[in-house]
Amino acid sequence: MTSYRQPGVVLTDRHFTVPLDHSDPGGEQIEVYGREVVAAGHAGADLPWLVYLEGGPGFGARRFNGKQAWLGRAVQDFRVLLLDQRGTGRSTPQNRQTLAGRGGPQAQADHLAHFRADNIVRDCETIRRQLTGGAPWTVLGQSFGGFCATHYLSAAPEGLRAVLITGGLPSLDAHVDDIYRASYPRVQRKVEAHYARYPQDVRLVRRIAGHLAEHRTVLPGGYILTPEAFQSLGIVLGGGEGSHHLHYLLENAFVRVGERYELSDAFQESVLAGLSFAGHPLYALLHEACCAQGKRPTDWSAERIRAEFPQFDAAAALAGDGPVLFTGETIHPWHFEVDPTLRPLRECADLLAARTDWPVFYDPARLAANEVPVAAVVYHDDMYVDTGHALDTARAIRGLRTWVTDEYEHDGVRASGPRVLDRLLALVNGEI
Structure with a gap:
């Protein structure tokens, strides 16, 4: 691990090895990269973890300078992991250069089928157990990261302390x-x-x-x-x-x-x-x-x-x-x-x-029985995520609290500075 400083924060590069196919844990392995961020004054503190899942698919976690945007609010309470989801950023890359070594188009397509939300969540669970000693963590999912967070609630809610979703509540069943x-x-x-x-x-x-x-x-x-x-x-x-x-x-x-x-x-x-x-x-x-x-x-x-x-x-x-x-x-x-x-x-x-053999992401029965605190901001008339679909999903997840606003567009969690994250934390903590 390599640690270094930016204004007000200490950053640590972390590299994790995970199975390409989690159903074959002894098979091919890939690397997933995460950048740990903690407030300089809390570097040695025992803080709960928050993992950030970027929008996309296909984008590494946002590169911040110091306490930009929501990150300054997050490090008040958390040790943050900015995760480059599998195949993105500094994680084992997937592109025309690396995929050429996989063989023909069918082999490439079969390989890429392992790079969706289901395996991103499995990666998160593997990493969480290494970082937290088994303690649940908070997930912040932006856009596609919210799709991943919703799948997380279906697949492994035991790993979740709370879930915060910004502009990323997916339809559970729409084609x-x-x-x-x-x-x-x-x-x-x-x-x-x-x-x-x-x-x-x-x-x-x-x-x-x-x-x-x-x-x-x-x-x-x-x-x-x-x-x-x-x-x-x-x-x-x-x-x-x-x-x-x-x-x-x-x-x-x-x-x-x-x-x-x-x-x-x-x-x-x-x-x-x-x-x-x-x-x-x-x-x-x-x-x-x-x-x-x-x-x-x-x-x-x-x-x-x-x-x-x-x-x-x-x-x-x-x-x-x-x-x-x-x-x-x-x-x-x-x-x-x-x-x-x-x-x-x-x-x-x-x-x-x-392709006609895609796994199903969401378990309506499990979501209806959800016990994990969840808060989501829904941006009214969001160009990327349909408001109607998002609100239908919000109603399907037990206990989910929504904040519907037209003050921001899809990038509100970044553009608002600390405000969007602060409000979502207040919602999951029962402060408002």
Whole structure:
């Protein structure tokens, strides 16, 4: 273990060995990394543990500087473990480079089936027993991390002291098709709100999309920027500052070169940073699979359901005089054509989309009998997680306390500083 300091905190790098397949504990092993964080003044104290599960899937735990965002509130009461879920961050990586050594597409898909919430929770239980001596710990789950926390309540509630969920109460039984049918109208509302805030962007977005339709545009590194790929920049609109970020990205799109206009290098670099999956390929590979349960395949759900919402068709918008709508948190087959870091994994992605043997994540009877203190913030009209689905699940988990708010967007636990976490802790502790 290596320990070091940042302002106000002591950090320790921790590495854990866990089975790739927990049903075969003597088989292949992988590494899971966690960064322990404790307040400098409490470094030697006997504190309860809080493990943080990041959103995604496919993202390592957020890298904080000192006591940023919610972390400053957490270290008042806890020793915090910022966990890089299996396959992400500093844990044994899963990407086009490492998966190439697994063999063909079927072997790759079978391997990736071990990287969903069920095994993330099994990893947590293995790690918890090492860190706490068997004592239960508190889980803070953001977005997809909340999906994992809900599965935790179904699979191993004995390991839980309390559960805090921020923007991450999943539907217990909806197929991914149902999730996207609810999602596209929310995305349209977010786009319309952006255009109401920045009406000048309506014309600019049409101009950019039209340029991309007429000119094959390859970004640095080989990413092919199609109109559909450009539309997917709308994923940022679910964050509190996302609309402003998108506007400032768009305003420098063009540069004049003699008598013509080209997309500026600065714009292209910014777009690449926003669209590339080089740093989080599991997000693309498992995004729909992380919601899959039972025998019904996902079958590229976002792509199929998008056809039910023709207002998102860029070509049709350009042929008329309406706005080009951005899209949100969706993964499509063309992602595996335009992104060079995903191209080698297209067949693997197809096999995951066709898979029909997914384990079921949630146990309604066990959730209905839950005894673990649980609190969840539900962001009203959250672009990424349907409010209706979240509230249905909240009602299905015995004793769960909700805070429904439109003060924040999906990133409220970060954007609010200590406030969201402080309120959730007050709820599970019975202080309010």
